[in-house]
Amino acid sequence: MNKTKQTLIVAFALFSLFFGAGNLILPPFLGVQSGANWYFVAFGFALTAVVVPILGILAHAKLQGTMFDFAKKVSPLFSSIYCIIMYSIAVALPAPRTASVTHEMAIAPFFSIPTIVTSCVYFGLVFLFVMNRSRLLNLIGKYLTPLIVIILLVIIGIGIFAGSTETVATVVSSPFNLITSGILEGYQTFDAIAGVVVGAVIVVSLNASTEGTYAEKKKLISQSGLMAGFGLFVIYAGLIACGYLLQSSFPENASRTEVLTSLSQLTLGRIGTTFLSVLVALACFTTAVGIITGASDYVSSLFKGSKKVYTITAVISSVIGILVGSYNVAFIIDVALPALMFIYPITIILILLNAVPERFASKTVFKGVVLITFIFSVPDFLKFLVSIEYLENITSIIPLANYSLGWVLPAFIIFLILNAIERKEP
Structure with a gap:
């Protein structure tokens, strides 16, 4: 395969694996809160939702191993405990949240279907993708991500050109408060965790499907990571800007999901809800696939790469996703916060030290x-x-x-x- 084409495919795959539920619903809401100083909150958000995750990918390009290699310099025991905690959190919170967001924004507006049914179908499809991991990069990089990017750029483009700057009172005002607000809200994207988990998935997938030297793979992963990071920053900054420019048009005291829904309707009209539904479903789905694939890879590696263990882990992870994903988004976000405050600082430090x-x-x-x-x-x-x-x-x-x-x-x-x-x- 042409090197440039392969780099683009991996970059698109990385973008899509990063871009999940929180990446969609958080930025516009931050724009509403920050008002005219939205660029401060965008800077803070970018630190934890773009810079740190991409540094995680660059660290993986250097290590070219598994997540265990991220913390082994502390001690093998610490690394094992860290990996277990990381994958447990990833499987129990961000992966199920993608199903919950998909139900609330892509299914519930059109069909009167219980959340448990959505979760069952959703994670059934996730399981099929996880079991066909050799085709993961091509399926995501060639087909799913371009559609996500196109829809997002259309929403952002219309939102920026059609929005006004009518003044609305904001929740926080000082630049430092805005920056720290953006940093902590960036935790909720789980992107630093994704940088460690998804980076390992990319390395394993490339090793299984691509021949090349260490230096060639390092260059490929690094270039793809930087391209994905640039794409994430453009999308985040655009969505935050849209939240500010269109804030006077949103319902009063609108929730995160309501702001995003209103944004799509304001920019794309009646068809906006349909476009948003497709976007949410695709973005959430690819993230869930990446998380469960990474968890299955790790547990399998503890048993000499056993395919049976890989399958069992994928099944258990999918069942957890079904159960937790049946709860609403707000509940999962609230439950996730203490876990994030515990694991995120250590994850950020490990990424920086490896980079x-x-x-x-x-x-x-x-x-x-x-x-x-x-x-x-x-x-x-x-x-x-x-x-x-x-x-x-x-x-x-x-x-x-x-x-x-x-x-x-x-x-x-x-x-x-x-x-x-x-x-x-x-």
């Missing part, structure tokens, strides 16, 4: 930075579960802790200290 040059990321640096990140992210995690007075006293003295980013400065400082110590050692 930087080897000389700055020794085993000692990995262990120290990950440990400090975990310690300083515990208060952020706990405050979403329980209300404890002494937690407020702790967060008040940790920089950025009030923004649920208390781990950032300590992790950066310990990274610098450990590298400085290692440079001085003979």
Whole structure:
């Protein structure tokens, strides 16, 4: 296959595997909240929903292994526990959420079908794709993603040119609040998790279908990742801008899904709901396929690549998807938040450490930075579960802790200290 064509196919596949439920419903709502300063929230959102995930893909291009390789420098035991937690969260929350979003936005407006029926059919089809993983990249990259991109660009193009800048009161106003709001809302896309999970899927799929040297595959994955990242940024920024430009046209106190539905109707008219339904179904479906394929790959690798284990894992993951996917989107988002506050900081740090040059990321640096990140992210995690007075006293003295980013400065400082110590050692 032509190298350029293959790069485009992998880039489209990456884009589609990243682009799921949260990627659609979150950006327009952020635009409504941010108002005229929408570009600040777009910047924050891009950090956790574009930059970090694509760095994850670049790290995979360097490692060309499995997710286990992401954390093995800390310790093999830690890496195994991390992988189990990551795949458990991915299978139990973002994958089922794609079915829930599909039902609420693509099925319920047209048919009076129970959510459990939608989930059963949805994950039945997901299972078929997962079991035909050798054709995964071509099916997604050649056919599904281009349709997603076309529909999105039409909505954004019409929205930007047709929108007005009528002033509407916004929820948050200061630039820093907007940036941090965008960063934390970017957590809900699960894209950092997807960068680690989906990157492994791409590596395994390429190894199964493509011959080439390490350097050739690294170049292919890196170029595809950068192209997918650029596409994600354009779409996110466009949807956030549309949320701002058309905010006066949305229903008062509209939810995330209502804003997205209104956006499609305002830009594409009566046919907008149909277009949006197709878009939502495609975007959600490809993400679910990527997550379950990644989980099945990992569990299978623990049993010497057993195809039987791969199938069993895919079945169990699909059943979990059916059960959790029968709940509404708002419930799944609320349940996901504590889990994200727990796993996201460690995931971001592991991605960054794997992306930087080897000389700055020794085993000692990995262990120290990950440990400090975990310690300083515990208060952020706990405050979403329980209300404890002494937690407020702790967060008040940790920089950025009030923004649920208390781990950032300590992790950066310990990274610098450990590298400085290692440079001085003979």
